[in-house]
Amino acid sequence: MQHIITGESTSRLSELKRYKVTNVFAQKYIGGGSFTSNGVDYNSSSENNVVVYYIDGIKYRDIYKKNGIRTTFEFTPHPMDVTDGNLVKKHNMGPIIGKPKVSDDVFITRQETSAFNDIFLLENIDNLSEITTFAGSNYFNVIQNS
Numbered sequence: 001m002q003h004i005i006t007g008e009s010t011s012r013l014s015e016l017k018r019y020k021v022t023n024v025f026a027q028k029y030i031g032g033g034s035f036t037s038n039g040v041d042y043n044s045s046s047e048n049n050v051v052v053y054y055i056d057g058i059k060y061r062d063i064y065k066k067n068g069i070r071t072t073f074e075f076t077p078h079p080m081d082v083t084d085g086n087l088v089k090k091h092n093m094g095p096i097i098g099k100p101k102v103s104d105d106v107f108i109t110r111q112e113t114s115a116f117n118d119i120f121l122l123e124n125i126d127n128l129s130e131i132t133t134f135a136g137s138n139y140f141n142v143i144q145n146s
Contacts (some may be wrong), residue, residue, distance in 0.1 A: 006074040011062050012055055016040055
């Protein structure tokens with residue numbers, strides 16, 4: 001038994017937009033869309049009413065209405081990907097797909113060198129002209145090239 005999954009989402013048509021400025025509908029987006037290739041199905045689309053396009057094996061329909069765009073999708077999953085019964089998405093769980101892995105053997109590696117090491121080396125500098133030859137720290141001589 002083959003299942004078809006349908007639903008609504010936000011429009012993904014902008015992902016197929018070409019980098020070409022034109023008002024011709026057939027040149028705005030990548031064409032030749034089917035379940036096996038990404039693109040707009042221009043034979044099933046009309047610019048002002050419905051745009052049918054495919055992205056990664058999913059068929060999308062952007063339906064243009066007076067109050068905005070309604071986007072529907074449909075696809076046929078692999079038989080091993082479908083479970084029997086109702087699926088409920090818990091929005092507060094976010095992208096969590098399983099129980100978290102808890103590790104109680106946490107080791108903290110402390111810093112072995114002092115954060116003030118380079119600052120202590122500055123005690124050997126007597127005037128500002130010596131800082132240009134100082135190699136113990138990160139010093140860059142900035143020259144304006146204009």
